[in-house]
Amino acid sequence: MTYRKSFLIFSGILVLLLTLFSTQTLAAFPDKPVNYLLAFDPGGESDITARLQQKALEDVLGVKVIISYKTGGGGASGWSELVRSKPDGYTIAGHNLPHIILQPLQRGNAGYQTEQLQNIYFFESTPNILAVRKDSPFKTVKDLVEYARKNPEAVTIGGSGSFTANHLGTLEFQKITGTKLTYIPFSGSGTALPALLGSNVTALMTYTTMGASYKDQVRILAVAAEKRSPALPDVPTFKELGYDYVEGAYRGVAAPPGTPPEVIKALEKAFDKVMHNPQVIKKMNELAFDIEYIGAEESRKLVEQRTKYYKEMLEELGLVKK
């Protein structure tokens, strides 16, 4: 073998290897641990979901998934951290509707803008429910509405936070029914519940998950979804009862602005696989989450459509900050 020949063969192999290697690195997102940032405290719905996904996500991605927390400001701290992170797909964060729409609208500078969050996937929703105590005189939505019409502001509705799905849902429900209710915000779904059990509020506007966890202690009048919730098959929807009221929270993941489309694609696919994992589905069902399969493009559209809706609603109430 001449020197020249061997050189050619050698460089050929080298080129081949390099191409193989480089295509592999391109195709091989991710090749190091992915940081899954949460904007809410451990133990809450976002945390529980992330923990359920963690193992399955690691199997699909082939790398470690590290869950970390950056909480405060109703989620705003975590999301402003996300939009400042390196857009390489190695930092993703759980994000929630309607929080990511309402905070920038209502606060002015929330530290991030809704459009900055690159949606990857929305994987679950928790529709609003209207719940009363087991011993409450209100047996149906109609009972409560009729009482509220006669006694403006006397019906108190507890819920999680201000400018949340519970809060805006209550406002929307008032509009539809022509009633005047008093919404009382609590620091979370968990802290609102004792207020109901201790007769400090008439009813709760809360999420399906809470209804399922405490179904022995509360009576759920209706669920604000298009379809009945799989976790609460006996509870009618508001629509069935003649009230055109649909509202709830969505949870998903997002990446920082400027993340390459192929990376978003890879993560979207990974989450799609995770959410089809029978183990994950089983656990999610047990905990009464409604599973959603909303990919990146659809997520973006959902956010756009909901932004328009909430904007109109807040403008009507005079609550938009420029």
Place this chain on the structure above:
Amino acid sequence: MLEALAQVFLPNNILLMLAGIVGGLIAGALPGFSATMAVALIVPFTFTMNPTSGLITLGAIYMAAIYGGSFSAILINTPGTPSSIGTTFDGYPMAKKGKGWEAIITATVSSVIGGLFGVLVLLFLAPALAKVAVRFGPPEYFWAAIFGLTIIASLASKSLLKGIIGGLFGLVLGMIGIDPVGGDVRFTFGIPQLQSGVALIVALIGFFCIPEVLTMIKEGVKAYDTVGYQKQKGAFLATTREIFRMPGNLLRSSVIGTIIGIIPGAGGNIANLVAYNETVRASKHPEKFGTGIIDGVVATETSNNATVGGGLVPLLTLGIPGTPVDAIIYGALLLQGINPGPELFTTRANITYAFILSLFVATILMMPIGLYMGKMLHGIVSKISLRYLAPSILFLAILGSYAIRNSVFDVAVMLTVGLAGYAVKELGFHPGPITLGLILGPMAEEGLLQAMLMGKALPQPWTIFFNRPFSQVLIALSLISILWPLITKIVKRSSGKEEVYEKY
């Protein structure tokens, strides 16, 4: 019950418990790593265990972390967790006088007693007491916060005026961020990071730790007297005997801790201050508090560990977390496929009783482990040269304030607060009232606004604050608390002991 007990004593469960105690103690002793964080960090590891083992581990960490907070409170004047704020008031002066080891023994024995008391209440009275927990509504939270604020009088040992100013400053600090009811952003000065407010732990590290380090550096000597420290033989027995000479204090603090634990949302951070205050008030020598007597340490450390059992009462019976740590245990239970609430005492009774009994065992095991670790830490802190000690404490302070929310901004807040804390300390302000304002301000505000909304259903909205029995009790307690100095004066005068009183 026996089956549950057998579960607890399975070798792997005992091992997990021991590991949990050691881990909890370390986390508790490190400023910035609270019991809440320690439990949250371990939750993912418990998923691979069976529910009983997982709960045993979490329970041991919880109990030990609350106790571990006393180490740094005593040794470096920085509450390791918010539950040990009051332990600095007398624990650190004890250490300064060369009685650090005695202070640690006191904290240990008191923590064990308080812990056991809370668990006993949980075991025998849980269903009955759970009903009390839900009766606590917004008006009660408001009045409870007002009652809490009356404590300022006894925390501000030297000047009541400075105490009140400090308390108001704490209230203002607590307003930064998002309005808890209206949802508006306030006092953030356009800085988005301030939306999350000033975290209590960040403020604690700033107010307690930084001024102490600066004082150490300024004076060039260690703040406490290592020369005067003589290791006495039989210190453990002597101290324990002294603790048991105050059964009133032990019982009162245990009860206070348990009740505050049961109230959802309130935990050791409030309990230890209330217990301290009540002990000062009941004491025959209130003037000695703050100078380094064991009474104060007994009160705070008994009450904070009693909140553990108390906080689990509403969690295990109704599925309502009693303290912030219980909220995390709630999540862990859900993920294990257990629905916290009534079924825990019926279909899942085995797991529940094993958990409760394991807390009992863990509390007892905490004593030897805690004493060993406390001795070690005391040895290190008292022997190490100031040249290394001051920077080490500063390093821990920065690490701890970063770790709470993984936030560099919080470190900046901590340092700012620390410098301000140093300045006001030189002016004679005590950090106690400031942190009290920071803890209770948001609670008072939320309760006030929520109660006013509730009142809309009544013909006279404001009557909601006065027509509820629990509120009335709290109002009475607040009034007694405010008028206490006057009451003692009158009582003393009528019994002819006026001269004694006037000295103070």
